[in-house]
Amino acid sequence: MANNCQVPTPRKYVIQMLNYIKYKNGVFGKRVLENSCGKGNILVEIVKRYIDDARRNYIDDEQIVKGMERDIVAFEIDEEETKECIRRLNKLTKKMGLSQVHWNINNKDFLRQPREKYDYIIGNPPYITYHDIHEIDRKYLKEKFVSCEKGRFDYCYAFIEASVKSLKEQGKLVYLLPYSVVKNKFANKLREYLMPYITAIYDYAGIKIFPDAITSSVVLLMENKENKNYVKYHEILNKKKRKILRQNLNGRWNFADDDAASGQRLGDYFEVCNSVATLYNKAYIIHEYTQQDNFYYVDGMKIEKQIVYPAISLKSFNKKKRDGIHDTLILFPYKVMGGQVERYSPNEFEKKYPMATEYLKVYESNLGERKSDENSLWFEYGRSQAINRVFGEKLVIPMVVTNHVSVCRAGTDAIPYAGYFIKRKKNSTMTLDEAKKILESKEFYEYVKAYGTPTTPTSYRISVDDIKEYKF
Numbered sequence: 001m002a003n004n005c006q007v008p009t010p011r012k013y014v015i016q017m018l019n020y021i022k023y024k025n026g027v028f029g030k031r032v033l034e035n036s037c038g039k040g041n042i043l044v045e046i047v048k049r050y051i052d053d054a055r056r057n058y059i060d061d062e063q064i065v066k067g068m069e070r071d072i073v074a075f076e077i078d079e080e081e082t083k084e085c086i087r088r089l090n091k092l093t094k095k096m097g098l099s100q101v102h103w104n105i106n107n108k109d110f111l112r113q114p115r116e117k118y119d120y121i122i123g124n125p126p127y128i129t130y131h132d133i134h135e136i137d138r139k140y141l142k143e144k145f146v147s148c149e150k151g152r153f154d155y156c157y158a159f160i161e162a163s164v165k166s167l168k169e170q171g172k173l174v175y176l177l178p179y180s181v182v183k184n185k186f187a188n189k190l191r192e193y194l195m196p197y198i199t200a201i202y203d204y205a206g207i208k209i210f211p212d213a214i215t216s217s218v219v220l221l222m223e224n225k226e227n228k229n230y231v232k233y234h235e236i237l238n239k240k241k242r243k244i245l246r247q248n249l250n251g252r253w254n255f256a257d258d259d260a261a262s263g264q265r266l267g268d269y270f271e272v273c274n275s276v277a278t279l280y281n282k283a284y285i286i287h288e289y290t291q292q293d294n295f296y297y298v299d300g301m302k303i304e305k306q307i308v309y310p311a312i313s314l315k316s317f318n319k320k321k322r323d324g325i326h327d328t329l330i331l332f333p334y335k336v337m338g339g340q341v342e343r344y345s346p347n348e349f350e351k352k353y354p355m356a357t358e359y360l361k362v363y364e365s366n367l368g369e370r371k372s373d374e375n376s377l378w379f380e381y382g383r384s385q386a387i388n389r390v391f392g393e394k395l396v397i398p399m400v401v402t403n404h405v406s407v408c409r410a411g412t413d414a415i416p417y418a419g420y421f422i423k424r425k426k427n428s429t430m431t432l433d434e435a436k437k438i439l440e441s442k443e444f445y446e447y448v449k450a451y452g453t454p455t456t457p458t459s460y461r462i463s464v465d466d467i468k469e470y471k472f
């Protein structure tokens with residue numbers, strides 16, 4: 001099991017979640033589930049509140065113990081975690097003056113249990129990316145959960161779906177989740193499934209709940225009842241809240257103010273493309289070199305100048321500005337004629353560029369290990385994306401934006417190898433300078449914050465479509 005799925009919830013956020021779901025008064029006699037309880041960070045607070053509530057209502061201790069055995073249910077797949085959780089709960093109940101409790105805390109896989117119904121479900125389920133889910137589990141989840149039928153789902157999608165299905169009528173569920181749940185296209189089915197149940201979204205973008213995590217979190221509140229036509233949206237960092245129409249929660253959930261959505265689309269005037277993807281930059285990107293006659297000299301080898309171009313990424317651009325170093329170069333193993341790009345056959349390439357062939361052969365085994373497009377040749381880039389579009393005046397913009405958006409201009413021959421590039425569409429009435437101004441505006445940065453996927457407290461990943469859809 002991937003160990004990033006065992007990070008417990010800090011107490012501060014446990015308290016917030018229990019408050020969001022109003023797990024405080026009237027909870028004695030109500031069934032509550034923690035379906036991936038770990039060491040019990042959430043359960044400890046649940047048990048405390050259950051006892052406090054019962055005592056406020058003059059329930060005697062014997063009934064409280066019986067109540068907890070009946071009402072509080074938990075699952076945990078890891079045996080050591082389960083034992084530690086039970087030990088902590090015993091310590092707590094002893095301290096609160098209660099006799100031995102026979103806890104209904106099960107060292108079992110929650111996703112493979114018969115379904116029971118609960119009034120409250122509170123949790124921070126395991127997050128495991130598709131890549132790390134065991135093959136047997138992948139197959140099982142695909143069969144059992146609509147949210148996992150297609151694409152690269154996360155293990156937590158199954159937990160969310162299973163939990164919603166376990167809610168009693170009027171039951172409430174609060175879950176602490178990775179932000180990708182509201183943005184990732186592979187969570188589309190999950191979001192469709194949740195839409196009728198969701199009643200509040202607590203957006204923790206920009207707040208580091210887990211010290212070592214690279215993505216932000218979101219807390220979702222779901223209720224199994226006839227819900228209003230809006231969802232309460234809370235932006236925790238800026239202490240702002242507003243209502244979002246339920247019907248607007250389709251596709252990726254966007255939390256921007258609606259008035260930001262009028263105007264003209266950037267994509268109507270500009271093409272936005274992914275950079276080239278060599279899938280092994282070490283072989284193609286050249287940082288250190290000298291030149292003489294028709295050759296560049298790199299690591300004691302020669303490369304024909306004819307297939308080498310200026311390479312551009314925002315990082316290399318900024319470094320050049322700072323250090324005044326010479327340009328980064330990129331080997332572009334394609335035929336370029338008047339801005340049009342064609343492919344070489346292996347024979348043609350070797351004959352025309354024997355030196356470049358020899359140079360690339362040094363990396364031949366690494367190149368062979370790339371997860372390349374099916375028909376790409378050994379000396380070509382792993383993906384053919386963008387190779388036909390890279391030539392021409394352009395802007396380069398990073399995929400991950402930190403603090404502000406910076407954009408650089410690149411000349412006709414420069415080949416972007418990281419981030420995205422933007423070119424004027426044929427007959428566009430707008431210039432690249434105008435696009436640069438728009439992309440570096442405060443408004444665009446606000447849009448990135450609202451529509452991008454947070455990757456760190458100050459960084460947001462944006463997509464080609466996000467840029468195209470921006471209205472100015």
Ligand SMILES: C[S@@+](CC[C@H](N)C(=O)[O-])C[C@H]1O[C@@H](n2cnc3c(N)ncnc32)[C@H](O)[C@@H]1O
Pocket residue numbers: 004005006007008009035036037038039040041042075076077078081108109110111123124125126127
């Ligand atoms: C992110 S931790 C959270 C623990 C606890 N809920 C908390 O908030 O402190 C997720 C827990 O889920 C457990 N887990 C993973 N897969 C599980 C499964 N199929 N059934 C039950 N527990 C599981 C892990 O062992 C881990 O302890």
